[in-house]
Amino acid sequence: QAYRSPLNDFQRSEGRELVPTSWNSNLVQMLPNLNLEECASRCSQSLDCRAFNYETRPTVSCKHLPWVADRRNAEVKRNVNCDLYEKKVYVRQCIVGKGEDYRGKVFTTKSGLTCQQWWSKFPHDHWWTPTASNGLELNYCRNPDGDNIGPWCYTTDPERRYESCNIPQCKDEVCITCNGEDYRGQVDHTATGKECQRWDQQHPHQHIYQPEKYPDKSLDDNYCRNPDASPVPWCYTTDPLVERENCNISKCPEVPVEKRQRSSFTTNCFRGRGEDYRGKVNETLSGIPCQRWNAQFPHEHPFHPNIYECKGLEENYCRNPDGSEAPWCFTSAPEMRTALCLQIKRCEDDIEAEDCYQENGKNYRGIVHKTRKGVTCQRWNVNTPHRTKINPLTHPEANLTENYCRNPDGDQHGPWCYTTDPKTEFDYCAIKQCGMNLFLFTQSTFSECGQRDDRPQRILRIVNGIPGNSPWTVSLRDRKGNHFCGGSLVYSRWVISTKQCFSSWRVLLGQSDQGPIEVDRSPSLCRLPGRRRAAGWGASLLGPPELYDIFLIFVEAIIKTMVVAVCLQKDYGGPLACRNSDCWVLEGVIIPMRRCGHPGQPNIFIRVSVYVDWIKKVMEMA
Numbered sequence: 001q002a003y004r005s006p007l008n009d010f011q012r013s014e015g016r017e018l019v020p021t022s023w024n025s026n027l028v029q030m031l032p033n034l035n036l037e038e039c040a041s042r043c044s045q046s047l048d049c050r051a052f053n054y055e056t057r058p059t060v061s062c063k064h065l066p067w068v069a070d071r072r073n074a075e076v077k078r079n080v081n082c083d084l085y086e087k088k089v090y091v092r093q094c095i096v097g098k099g100e101d102y103r104g105k106v107f108t109t110k111s112g113l114t115c116q117q118w119w120s121k122f123p124h125d126h127w128w129t130p131t132a133s134n135g136l137e138l139n140y141c142r143n144p145d146g147d148n149i150g151p152w153c154y155t156t157d158p159e160r161r162y163e164s165c166n167i168p169q170c171k172d173e174v175c176i177t178c179n180g181e182d183y184r185g186q187v188d189h190t191a192t193g194k195e196c197q198r199w200d201q202q203h204p205h206q207h208i209y210q211p212e213k214y215p216d217k218s219l220d221d222n223y224c225r226n227p228d229a230s231p232v233p234w235c236y237t238t239d240p241l242v243e244r245e246n247c248n249i250s251k252c253p254e255v256p257v258e259k260r261q262r263s264s265f266t267t268n269c270f271r272g273r274g275e276d277y278r279g280k281v282n283e284t285l286s287g288i289p290c291q292r293w294n295a296q297f298p299h300e301h302p303f304h305p306n307i308y309e310c311k312g313l314e315e316n317y318c319r320n321p322d323g324s325e326a327p328w329c330f331t332s333a334p335e336m337r338t339a340l341c342l343q344i345k346r347c348e349d350d351i352e353a354e355d356c357y358q359e360n361g362k363n364y365r366g367i368v369h370k371t372r373k374g375v376t377c378q379r380w381n382v383n384t385p386h387r388t389k390i391n392p393l394t395h396p397e398a399n400l401t402e403n404y405c406r407n408p409d410g411d412q413h414g415p416w417c418y419t420t421d422p423k424t425e426f427d428y429c430a431i432k433q434c435g436m437n438l439f440l441f442t443q444s445t446f447s448e449c450g451q452r453d454d455r456p457q458r459i460l461r462i463v464n465g466i467p468g469n470s471p472w473t474v475s476l477r478d479r480k481g482n483h484f485c486g487g488s489l490v491y492s493r494w495v496i497s498t499k500q501c502f503s504s505w506r507v508l509l510g511q512s513d514q515g516p517i518e519v520d521r522s523p524s525l526c527r528l529p530g531r532r533r534a535a536g537w538g539a540s541l542l543g544p545p546e547l548y549d550i551f552l553i554f555v556e557a558i559i560k561t562m563v564v565a566v567c568l569q570k571d572y573g574g575p576l577a578c579r580n581s582d583c584w585v586l587e588g589v590i591i592p593m594r595r596c597g598h599p600g601q602p603n604i605f606i607r608v609s610v611y612v613d614w615i616k617k618v619m620e621m622a
Contacts, residue, residue, distance in 0.1 A: 017079035110166030115153035141165035175252035178310035190245035196235035290329035356434035377417035405429035486574025497573030
């Protein structure tokens with residue numbers, strides 16, 4: 001059975017309060033000890049309630065009001081401890097369906113005639129009688145008989161008995177351009193007529209798109225939106241059997257190509273996340289050619305150029321159609337689905353002004369407030385979009401002011417901050433060490449070491465290696481169960497892999513009898529959920545500092561010294577583990593390149609020891 005929240009009837013204004021004029025203050029009804037949904041439910045059922053203030057401090061209070069915002073009876077004022085909820089039918093300027101519930105204040109017809117008062121029988125006699133429930137107040141347009149023409153009224157013109165008021169359908173009131181990422185209209189039903197679930201609720205469907213985590217997506221109430229780069233706006237539904245559906249919203253008339261705004265496009269560098277990059281780089285950082293966007297081989301994908309017509313999906317150029325952290329592409333290598341085009345530089349005017357820090361930057365007191373990717377920092381004293389564990393109260397001596405980059409925990413990678421990007425909890429800042437171009441690192445280690453079963457086993461395709469005896473080795477698999485990348489269990493429930501292996505995937509741990517665990521995405525370091533919880537946390541889609549400490553091992557040297565370090569197809573993200581006394585240490589992570597496991601071709605690894613501080617911070621903040 002469908003669950004419908006009483007809050008669906010209301011339009012929310014966060015941090016606002018409806019304050020009545022002094023002569024109307026006695027009409028406010030105070031209802032103590034009600035939770036938010038109870039407050040909304042009672043207002044929905046009351047003909048005398050059109051809005052309510054829900055205050056959380058100093059005490060929880062529910063205040064019902066007989067009006068929505070208008071300057072005659074009440075005025076909206078800012079109140080950070082209060083949210084204002086107004087009944088949609090009284091504030092919405094458009095209609096859904098035939099508009100029988102329309103309660104707006106339009107009082108002229110489509111030809112400009114003034115409406116006759118509903119209580120009046122002149123100049124046109126009729127049998128309608130205003131009541132408290134039918135909304136026939138004054139001379140406002142209404143649809144009491146469910147006419148297909150929508151809201152109408154009798155006119156004051158003796159020659160014209162009645163006429164439609166031509167109030168727009170919500171699906172036509174605000175049209176969408178491109179894929180509707182900027183749609184901010186008030187459609188709250190799907191194309192099949194199902195009512196949308198509110199974005200700030202987790203029932204009947206759980207989801208990640210909470211408004212506080214995606215403040216730039218305008219996830220208001222239960223209106224259709226497009227926060228994930230889908231082809232059109234959509235919403236979760238109130239039907240437990242139907243998770244989400246697209247919404248039927250009119251498209252704006254197409255603007256001729258020659259008249260489209262191109263001033264924001266860049267070709268030699270990218271700004272922000274690179275969604276407006278239109279350059280012609282068409283291969284990955286390691287030189288692998290990109291797959292054409294209009295092709296479905298070797299990788300099937302949903303980003304068809306004719307559907308995403310505003311994303312610049314021409315040829316096989318690097319683009320960012322889904323709001324990732326930088327331009328990317330599907331690769332022409334079957335074993336590597338996607339890769340970021342990290343060789344494209346950020347535009348100089350999109351990077352914070354030059355600054356520097358001494359030693360590890362713990363005493364840095366500058367005003368840089370952007371990360372190395374150009375993302376604005378979150379203020380230290382707020383918990384949106386990320387709940388801060390390091391704040392002015394926990395670190396009073398760290399000068400955690402505004403949203404300036406700081407290093408309160410002495411991170412050896414330098415000043416950092418929580419970010420305003422919901423997908424990336426923290427990142428390092430666009431600040432160099434004074435007098436140097438490199439970060440300084442010192443090696444630190446975990447207190448636990450790797451143990452494995454070294455009994456001889458059957459040798460398969462692993463070059464000079466023994467399969468199946470490393471319980472920390474992880475298999476990343478697609479939803480069909482096919483292996484496509486490797487990884488390593490580096491701590492309890494934590495896996496490290498290369499960020500090029502991001503996609504929808506499952507994790508299979510070594511020899512464990514625990515079944516594959518569903519997770520949502522694959523950043524460089526991710527946390528495995530419990531066995532019964534089908535969810536995942538992305539610790540950082542950006543990965544560790546960009547100054548990768550890379551070391552190369554040639555196949556000939558590996559074979560001679562019997563070190564297991566040759567990578568084969570689909571080993572990307574997997575471990576280079578070396579014995580140190582009685583334990584095995586994760587020394588390297590395999591990163592993608594043109595060919596793997598061939599004589600004369602070096603195998604490339606990230607040196608893990610350089611990033612131990614970063615790994616620790618990610619796990620501590622989760």
